[in-house]
Amino acid sequence: MNQKKTPSQSATIMNELVLPNDTNTLNNLMGGRLLHWMDIVAAIAAQKHSGKIVVTASVDSVSFGKSIKLGDVVTLEARVTRSFNTSMEIHISVSAENIPSGEKFKSNEAYYTFVALDRNSHPVKVPELKPETEEEVKRYDGALRRRQLRLILAGKMKPDEATELRALFIPE
Numbered sequence: 001m002n003q004k005k006t007p008s009q010s011a012t013i014m015n016e017l018v019l020p021n022d023t024n025t026l027n028n029l030m031g032g033r034l035l036h037w038m039d040i041v042a043a044i045a046a047q048k049h050s051g052k053i054v055v056t057a058s059v060d061s062v063s064f065g066k067s068i069k070l071g072d073v074v075t076l077e078a079r080v081t082r083s084f085n086t087s088m089e090i091h092i093s094v095s096a097e098n099i100p101s102g103e104k105f106k107s108n109e110a111y112y113t114f115v116a117l118d119r120n121s122h123p124v125k126v127p128e129l130k131p132e133t134e135e136e137v138k139r140y141d142g143a144l145r146r147r148q149l150r151l152i153l154a155g156k157m158k159p160d161e162a163t164e165l166r167a168l169f170i171p172e
Contacts (some may be wrong), residue, residue: 012045012078018070029068034094037076038062038110042090045078046114049088050126054114057087058150061108072096074107075170082143083137086123087115089143111146 014037016022022033039056046054068074078092094108118124131140145164151157152165160166 008049008163010048010079012041012048014041014044014076014078016074016076018068018072018074018163020070023070026067027070029070029072029074031064034064034074034108035059035062036076037074038092038094038108039112041076041078042112043114045080045090046088046116047152049080049083049129050116050124052116052118052124052126054088054116056112057115058154059114060111060113060146060150063108064097065107066105068094068096068107069098071100072098079113079136079139080129081139082147083126083129084147086125087113087145089113091139113147113150 016037018029022029024030026048028106039059040062043056073096075097076092076094078090081091083089090112092108092110092112093106095104095106097104116124116126129140131137147166148157148162148165152159152162
């Protein structure tokens with residue numbers, strides 16, 4: 001039986017062409033512009049999963065790898081990695097291609113967290129995510145540790161309450 005994947009398990013893909021207004025004085029894509037595009041593609045993925053309006057709650061360790069140049073085509077791929085009560089973690093992978101030369105490369109990746117809201121801007125429950133592939137399971141399992149780290153860094157969780165993180169460092 002061939003089951004159709006739910007939108008939350010499908011990648012949300014967005015393409016952008018780097019134009020002069022997107023670049024810095026070195027003709028590289030500005031980091032802020034890339035973060036803007038990453039926020040948009042992640043929001044679309046979160047909305048598809050939740051069926052609700054969503055807002056960005058956090059952005060984790062965006063690493064800037066290889067520079068993206070003027071004229072490159074940027075591909076942003078976002079997937080919901082795990083849903084919690086009212087929030088969802090989204091993984092974004094960024095690659096670029098110089099079409100005339102044929103060079104393709106991975107440039108960046110990050111995790112964003114979004115919260116689903118009702119019409120009155122109150123957080124609402126989001127659907128559960130069921131990982132299927134080995135990669136989906138790996139990201140799903142790691143999401144709880146990343147969430148605990150986010151909460152500790154934001155002062156919303158005490159380190160001794162982060163059982164998943166503690167298990168990495170302190171054998172029980």
